[in-house]
Amino acid sequence: MSDFGLAVWSHRIKQFGAQDEVEGHVAELADAGFDLIIPCVKNAPGAVDFFTDVADVNPEYPDWDPLKVLIEACRARGMKVHPWFCVFTEGDRSKLLREHPEYASTTEERPHWACACRPEVQDYVFELYKSLAERYRPAGLHLDYIRTGGPCKCEFCRGRMSDEGVDIGEAAPGTRPFEAWTQWRVGRIADFVRRMRGLTSDEGIELSAAVFSGYPDCIDHQGQDWVQWAEEGLVDFLFPMTYTQSVRVAVMRTTAHLAQVAGRVPVWEGLCKRASRFSDCTPQELAEQMRAVLQTGAQGVVVFSYGSLKPEDFEAIRALKSDQS
Numbered sequence: 674m675s676d677f678g679l680a681v682w683s684h685r686i687k688q689f690g691a692q693d694e695v696e697g698h699v700a701e702l703a704d705a706g707f708d709l710i711i712p713c714v715k716n717a718p719g720a721v722d723f724f725t726d727v728a729d730v731n732p733e734y735p736d737w738d739p740l741k742v743l744i745e746a747c748r749a750r751g752m753k754v755h756p757w758f759c760v761f762t763e764g765d766r767s768k769l770l771r772e773h774p775e776y777a778s779t780t781e782e783r784p785h786w787a788c789a790c791r792p793e794v795q796d797y798v799f800e801l802y803k804s805l806a807e808r809y810r811p812a813g814l815h816l817d818y819i820r821t822g823g824p825c826k827c828e829f830c831r832g833r834m835s836d837e838g839v840d841i842g843e844a845a846p847g848t849r850p851f852e853a854w855t856q857w858r859v860g861r862i863a864d865f866v867r868r869m870r871g872l873t874s875d876e877g878i879e880l881s882a883a884v885f886s887g888y889p890d891c892i893d894h895q896g897q898d899w900v901q902w903a904e905e906g907l908v909d910f911l912f913p914m915t916y917t918q919s920v921r922v923a924v925m926r927t928t929a930h931l932a933q934v935a936g937r938v939p940v941w942e943g944l945c946k947r948a949s950r951f952s953d954c955t956p957q958e959l960a961e962q963m964r965a966v967l968q969t970g971a972q973g974v975v976v977f978s979y980g981s982l983k984p985e986d987f988e989a990i991r992a993l994k995s996d997q998s
């Protein structure tokens with residue numbers, strides 16, 4: 674097996690524990706061959722786990738600065754950190770929606786969302802990313818929930834589409850008005866990714882994104898056209914969330930992703946050790962999925978998530994990594 678990238682999503686930065694424990698976690702990951710850690714620092718409720726003036730800092734975030742300590746510990750071992758935002762989710766700890774309740778999306782999806790298409794919402798999240806990039810100088814930034822939370826029918830969206838002659842209250846899937854509305858939503862999400870590309874280019878850092886495994890259905894359903902982002906060169910890595918218990922499904926999805934992206938950017942398949950909607954993978958099952966998607970041609974693997982990895986998982990991953998020629 675040739676060299677491959679290896680990353681892990683860490684659901685909460687507090688999984689790295691107290692200040693004197695961070696180095697131990699980083700050493701464990703480095704020893705198993707991980708190149709990249711993706712810690713969630715803007716969770717679905719909307720408060721953030723880093724110091725900034727733009728959003729409310731999570732009251733549970735300690736006086737010492739876990740993100741800073743993590744970035745420094747990783748840098749010392751040649752590992753990268755891409756801080757992760759749930760981009761457009763804004764829940765009960767959202768400064769944005771507390772100050773501007775009219776920016777809420779009308780989608781009934783959980784968690785709660787801000788209207789991803791609104792310029793003010795995009796400005797807010799962009800300034801938040803910018804404040805992080807300038808303060809912490811990470812190796813890159815990571816996009817998640819980079820989509821619309823279902824088709825939003827807020828006053829802004831209704832008004833904007835009404836200007837185009839589309840009544841979104843009446844637009845049914847499969848009709849021309851619905852397609853016009855979909856294309857507009859896809860364009861608004863792409864506008865934000867394009868802006869993030871500008872920021873990361875200016876800062877000389879990378880941009881990665883967690884994306885739906887089921888392309889192109891995510892265009893219609895979530896306004897997310899990640900192949901277009903690859904075609905435009907807007908991202909440095911794509912991480913499709915290929916969460917499954919089935920090796921065959923993982924291989925088929927990987928085959929599709931590689932064909933769709935056509936080598937424009939590296940595809941690292943997101944594989945699930947454990948998540949609420951998926952059962953546990955044993956260390957052997959996870960290693961088998963990793964081997965299968967890499968042999969299919971994926972350039973790397975991202976494991977979800979750090980908190981669910983046990984010593985025997987690290988052992989299996991280390992063995993796989995040491996197999997590469």
Ligand SMILES: [Zn+2]
Nearest residue numbers: 788825827830
């Ligand atoms: Zn809206």
